[in-house]
Amino acid sequence: MSDNPITELALDSLRDALQQVGYRVEEATDPVANVSYLRSATGGLAFDVRPGNRLPDGSFVDIAFTAVLQVQGELPLELVNRWNATRRFARLQLSQPFLVLTLDVSVAGGVMPNHLRAHIEIWDRLVQELIAYLRDELRQLSAKSETTAPAMPKAPTLETAVEAGASGTVQ
Known part of the structure; x- marks a missing residue:
């Protein structure tokens, strides 16, 4: 990585940044929105890196890391709230039947390459x-x-949305 501030992002530079820290990365296209994004995984959990606000030249100033899990059964909202109350930077959201972890990263105003790597x-x-x-x-x-008591429902299970055959995104 260079020592020049990053003021905009492109999928190619993001792919390079992710590969430099050891991720396998592929480019995919959302067929509904016709938007390209990056796919990868860590710890067996697939995730997307989606571009945010686009600039006139096609680059963008922010991205969203998103991991989607499919919930089978009832997941207590207290579990999601406890995660959010004890963690910073990323948020967990339950949108039945999906559990979604997201982290937004912005380079608006310019950031150093190490800032992107840290995120x-x-x-x-x-x-x-x-x-x-x-x-x-x-x-x-x-x-x-x-x-x-036997009336208590069975504990929920989770799987990545990709494993479940669902789309990797929540619209």
């Missing part, structure tokens, strides 16, 4: 934390449902 590293860490968090929380929900 990629923050995203990776948050995804890893989310996987562990959900694993622990769902294990606890499952244990509670097995030891309580």
